[in-house]
Structure formats: C-alpha cells, structure tokens
C-alpha cells in the first residue's frame with residue numbers, strides 16, 4: 001500500500017531526521033517537515049530522504065517494521081538516555097538486606 005511520507009526538517013539531538021507516515025503522532029507541524037511523496041514502506045521513504053539528509057531514519061513510532069526488527073529501523077543512540085542496569089548490585093545497597 002502506498003502511503004504519504006514526510007521527513008523532519010529539524011534534526012534530533014543525535015543528528016537524525018525522522019521519516020514519518022502522514023498523520024504520525026510524532027510528526028512535526030506541516031511547515032517543519034518536507035513531503036517525500038508516496039512510498040510503499042519506510043525503507044523506500046528513508047532512501048528518498050537520505051538524498052536530503054544524511055541522518056534520515058525511520059520514525060520508531062509509525063514504522064511498524066520497527067516492532068518486528070528494530071536493528072535497522074532505529075539508531076541505538078535513541079536509547080542512550082536509558083541508564084543500563086548495573087551488572088552487579090552496588091555495595092551501597094547491601095545495607096538494604098534484611099537483618100539476620
């Protein structure tokens with residue numbers, strides 16, 4: 001199915017420009033994005049947007065492929081604000097253990 005795609009004119013903090021399906025909740029105002037034409041998938045639309053912006057990538061919200069295979073749909077940097085869980089419990093938490 002061909003759908004209308006748009007790309008953000010403004011880059012995100014990591015330099016990426018998100019490619020959206022028309023009507024996506026994360027799509028910016030009409031004057032802050034550019035119409036990419038009709039495409040069958042995010043992949044095709046991103047290829048088109050890449051001629052405009054080197055950081056073009058599929059929006060993780062409106063790209064249904066993301067939920068099947070996130071590896072090439074989203075740069076890992078989008079998750080960079082999430083602090084990974086520590087590999088081990090820090091020593092400072094040991095006092096929370098119940099007394100014996």
Ligand SMILES: [Zn+2]
Pocket residue numbers: 019020021024025026027059060061062063
């Ligand atoms: Zn989107």
